[in-house]
Each structure stands twice: as structure tokens, then as C-alpha cells.
Amino acid sequence: MGGRNRAYQLLKTISSATCQCPAHSSGWSEMKHSSTKAAKSTDYAFEMACSTVRYGPGVTKEIGMDLQSMGAKNVMVVTDKTLSQLPPVKLVAESLSGHNVNFTVFDNVRVEPTDTSFKEAIDFAKNGRFDAYIAVGGGSVIDTCKAANLYASDPEADFLDYVNAPIGKGKPVFVKLSPLIAVPTTAGTGSETTGVAIFDYEPLKAKTGIANRALRPTLGIIDPLHTLLMPEKVAAYSGFDVLCHALESYTAIPYYDRSPCPENPAARPAYQGSNPISDVWSIHALGVLAKYFKRSVYNPDDLEARSKMHLASTFAGVGFGNAGVHLCHGMSYPIAGNVKNFHPVDYEVKHAIIPHGLSVVMTAPAVFQFTSGMNPERHLEAAEILGKDVTNVKREDAGLVLADVLREYMHTMKVDNGLGALGYTADDIPDLVKGTLPQHRVTKLAPREQSEEDLALLFENSMKVY
Ligand SMILES: NC(=O)c1ccc[n+]([C@@H]2O[C@H](COP(=O)([O-])OP(=O)(O)OC[C@H]3O[C@@H](n4cnc5c(N)ncnc54)[C@H](O)[C@@H]3O)[C@@H](O)[C@H]2O)c1
Numbered sequence: 001m002g003g004r005n006r007a008y009q010l011l012k013t014i015s016s017a018t019c020q021c022p023a024h025s026s027g028w029s030e031m032k033h034s035s036t037k038a039a040k041s042t043d044y045a046f047e048m049a050c051s052t053v054r055y056g057p058g059v060t061k062e063i064g065m066d067l068q069s070m071g072a073k074n075v076m077v078v079t080d081k082t083l084s085q086l087p088p089v090k091l092v093a094e095s096l097s098g099h100n101v102n103f104t105v106f107d108n109v110r111v112e113p114t115d116t117s118f119k120e121a122i123d124f125a126k127n128g129r130f131d132a133y134i135a136v137g138g139g140s141v142i143d144t145c146k147a148a149n150l151y152a153s154d155p156e157a158d159f160l161d162y163v164n165a166p167i168g169k170g171k172p173v174f175v176k177l178s179p180l181i182a183v184p185t186t187a188g189t190g191s192e193t194t195g196v197a198i199f200d201y202e203p204l205k206a207k208t209g210i211a212n213r214a215l216r217p218t219l220g221i222i223d224p225l226h227t228l229l230m231p232e233k234v235a236a237y238s239g240f241d242v243l244c245h246a247l248e249s250y251t252a253i254p255y256y257d258r259s260p261c262p263e264n265p266a267a268r269p270a271y272q273g274s275n276p277i278s279d280v281w282s283i284h285a286l287g288v289l290a291k292y293f294k295r296s297v298y299n300p301d302d303l304e305a306r307s308k309m310h311l312a313s314t315f316a317g318v319g320f321g322n323a324g325v326h327l328c329h330g331m332s333y334p335i336a337g338n339v340k341n342f343h344p345v346d347y348e349v350k351h352a353i354i355p356h357g358l359s360v361v362m363t364a365p366a367v368f369q370f371t372s373g374m375n376p377e378r379h380l381e382a383a384e385i386l387g388k389d390v391t392n393v394k395r396e397d398a399g400l401v402l403a404d405v406l407r408e409y410m411h412t413m414k415v416d417n418g419l420g421a422l423g424y425t426a427d428d429i430p431d432l433v434k435g436t437l438p439q440h441r442v443t444k445l446a447p448r449e450q451s452e453e454d455l456a457l458l459f460e461n462s463m464k465v466y
């Protein structure tokens with residue numbers, strides 16, 4: 001080993017063994033994180049990426065000027081059938097027309113998109129030869145728009161080329177994408193800030209996605225007035241998505257325990273593990289949820305509460321978009337993909353779906369009870385921020401306490417009683433486990449490793465929540 005390399009390895013070992021930075025001094029020392037492991041194969045750096053965001057009630061009206069300044073001549077506006085009839089899309093159309101920007105609306109986004117529905121939008125984008133994209137809607141719309149932009153920018157690519165390995169090839173993105181402006185209308189996914197596009201891969205009956213920083217929108221226009229239109233259940237389920245983004249990213253393994261360490265920074269994944277900067281965003285989002293989640297669900301006209309939740313969704317998006325999520329999300333992908341006959345109230349769709357936030361939160365009490373032993377401090381801290389008095393709680397009870405807090409939130413928002421209420425029985429567990437196993441990108445970020453038996457038990461423990 002050359003002298004320079006040896007010095008570098010030594011520094012790396014010393015820094016992970018003695019560092020006093022927030023990431024190393026907030027409970028993770030409890031983990032079996034060893035300096036030897038860090039020196040060998042784990043990462044030593046993290047990177048923050050986020051879209052530019054613009055916030056303000058009514059700010060949607062500026063979008064025509066943005067497109068005009070970009071010199072856009074032919075814009076694809078992506079939305080779904082419900083939103084195409086609502087003010088957010090009308091306001092975008094008026095602003096574009098007012099600034100003489102040509103556009104075409106594609107409103108056939110599937111709520112909870114699939115590979116088939118992604119491909120329809122991609123074909124539309126390829127045929128339209130658009131030079132800019134606008135997504136007006138929730139995560140389903142924004143993710144579909146990201147995929148349309150990506151594959152229209154690389155028309156020769158096979159669909160699975162960019163899909164996460166091991167389901168797809170997980171190729172890096174070297175083509176230049178067109179500008180994309182996201183106008184989120186739910187307070188949930190944070191997709192306006194992330195380089196992630198999620199879809200249900202029908203052959204596998206589980207969700208997967210495309211994850212690359214290149215997919216990040218150029219600009220996120222966060223106009224809280226749009227969220228006043230959300231029906232109760234859309235507000236509740238998308239709010240639980242925010243809650244799980246924040247909790248999972250805060251409890252994910254630290255970035256310096258994630259392996260492999262990339263040889264080229266371009267290969268460092270978007271989901272890097274918890275890190276001191278993501279922590280700030282995730283923790284802040286939890287505080288906002290504690291104060292405004294219930295108010296925003298039950299008072300649709302409460303502009304303050306809905307605005308705060310809209311921002312919380314962005315905060316958590318920046319947090320998890322750089323740290324990642326873990327088991328609740330990894331297990332939600334087959335829960336959504338194997339849907340039987342569940343038709344949620346307030347979702348104007350004909351097909352059976354388990355809305356994303358609902359599929360995610362169903363396993364949350366079981367998951368955090370399972371992971372808490374690896375880092376009780378962070379689990380307790382989260383429970384405290386969410387409103388629990390943890391003064392006399394023992395560290396070994398951290399998981400129980402956080403699970404109880406989550407159950408209280410679920411009960412308050414009238415969430416159905418577990419996977420059983422969504423139509424699942426014990427006979428479905430093998431399929432649910434099978435659909436979770438390929439979700440390495442997220443499940444490996446969980447602070448505790450899981451065997452197939454562990455996963456089966458987590459699903460079993462989530463059949464009933466209360
Ligand atoms: N890319 C990411 O980073 C990321 C993160 C989390 C989730 N997701 C994905 O996002 C999708 C879920 O997105 P979502 O929860 O935002 O909901 P959604 O986009 O699926 O929309 C849910 C329903 O609410 C309606 N709706 C949306 N906004 C409305 C409004 N303001 N008023 C009235 N109705 C409205 C829609 O028409 C739809 O019927 C899932 O596919 C999920 O996997 C992506």
C-alpha cells in the first residue's frame with residue numbers, strides 16, 4: 001500500500017472511531033458499527049441533493065413566466081383525471097396561455113402507477129417531442145412525469161435499463177433530461193424534491209422504482225392552496241407517508257455503515273443512510289406533524305394546518321430523499337402490489353388500490369418495535385417529538401412506546417385495523433415476503449437485518465394493529 005493510501009485509510013479509521021459529529025454521537029454508538037468495518041467497505045461521505053423549491057399561496061400563477069424564461073416552446077403537462085377538472089391544472093393552463101407557452105395536457109396518469117401506465121406516458125412524451133414538463137398532482141403524477149422525461153430523453157433505452165436492480169439494470173443516467181416543474185397537490189410524497197419515481201411492477205406484484213438524482217425536478221412549486229381540495233382520506237394517507245418518510249430516514253443506518261463505498265461519487269446512491277443534514281429535515285417534519293396533522297385532516301379549510309403539512313412533506317422529502325427509507329416502505333411495495341379488492345373512500349378511481357401512505361403505515365408499529373433495539377435513543381426521541389412523555393421510559397421499551405404512539409395516530413385518523421382489514425390473510429404472507437426480498441435498496445437501510453422469518457413475523461404482527 002502506498003504511503004498516501006495508508007495515511008488515508010488511517011484517517012478514515014480514526015475519524016469513524018473517534019468522531020464527535022452529531023451523526024456519531026446520537027445513539028448510533030450502540031450499534032455494532034466498528035471502525036474496522038468502516039475502513040474496509042463502508043462509505044465515509046454523504047451528499048445532499050434537493051430540487052429548488054418555491055413556496056407561497058397562489059404561487060402557481062408564476063409558472064408561465066418560468067417556462068417562458070426557460071425558452072420552452074412545447075410543454076407536456078402531466079396530471080390525472082381528477083385533477084384535470086380542478087383549479088390546480090386550470091391555473092397552470094391559464095398561466096401558460098397567458099405567457100404564450102404552447103402545451104399539451106396528458107391526464108391519463110394512473111393513481112398508483114404501474115409499468116404499463118408509465119409506458120403510456122412515456123410513449124406520449126416520445127411522440128410529442130416536448131422540451132419541458134410540468135407535473136400537477138400527487139406522487140402518482142410527479143413520478144409518472146419523471147419517467148416520461150427520462151425515457152423521452154433516451155428513446156433507445158429499454159424500460160428496465162434504469163429500473164432499480166435487481167429487478168432492472170439500475171443503469172446510471174448520463175443523458176440530459178429536459179426541465180421538469182412539479183406542482184404537488186398532496187401533502188405527502190415529497191416527490192417534488194427527490195430523484196425517485198415509483199411504480200408497481202405488475203409481473204412481480206410489487207412496487208419498485210427508478211432512483212437517480214438526474215430525475216429530480218428542476219423546480220418544485222409548493223402552493224398550499226391546492227391542498228385545501230384534498231378529501232379527508234387523501235390528507236390522512238398522504239400525511240402518514242410524511243410520517244413514515246421522517247421516521248424511517250431518521251432511524252435508517254448511518255451513511256458510514258452503508259456499503260459498498262462507491263469508487264466514483266456518481267455511483268453514491270440517492271438513499272445513503274441517515275446523516276446529520278437529513279436528520280434535521282426529518283426531525284423538523286416530525287415536529288410539524290405532531291402539531292398540524294390531525295387539524296389538517298379534519299379541517300379541510302384550515303389553511304395554516306394544510307400549509308404546514310404541505311411544507312412538512314417537502315421537509316421530509318429532502319430528509320428521506322438523501323437518507324432513504326427502510327422497512328415500512330420496503331414491505332409496502334408488495335402490500336400495494338398484491339391488492340385484492342380494496343377501494344378506499346375518497347379516491348376517485350375504479351381500480352382496486354391500497355393508497356401508498358396506507359400501505360406504508362400499516363406495518364409501522366411492528367417495524368419500529370423490531371428496529372428499536374438497534375437505536376433506542378432515536379426511537380424514543382421520535383416518540384417524544386410525536387407527543388409522548390418519555391421521561392421514565394426505559395431504553396428497552398423504546399419500540400413499544402413508539403409503536404403505541406403510532407397506533408394512537410392511526411386510530412385518530414381512523415385507519416383500518418391492519419392488513420386483515422385490507423383483505424389479507426395469513427395465507428398471503430409468503431407472497432408478501434417474496435415481494436419484499438428484492439427491495440434491497442431500502443431494506444438494507446434498516447438498522448436491523450431481517451431474515452425471511454423476521455419479515456413473515458412483521459407481516460403477521462401487522463394483520464391487526466389495534
Ligand atoms: N417519488 C417519491 O419520492 C415518492 C415518495 C413517496 C411516494 N411516492 C409514490 O407516490 C404515489 C402516491 O402519491 P400521493 O399519495 O401523493 O397520491 P396520488 O398522486 O396517488 O393521488 C391520490 C388521489 O388523490 C387525488 N388528489 C391529489 N391531490 C388532490 C387535491 N389537491 N385535491 C383533490 N384530490 C387530489 C388524486 O387525483 C388521486 O385520486 C405512490 O405511487 C407512491 O409510491 C413517490
Ligand SMILES: [Fe+2]
Nearest residue numbers: 189241245360
Ligand atoms: Fe412514501
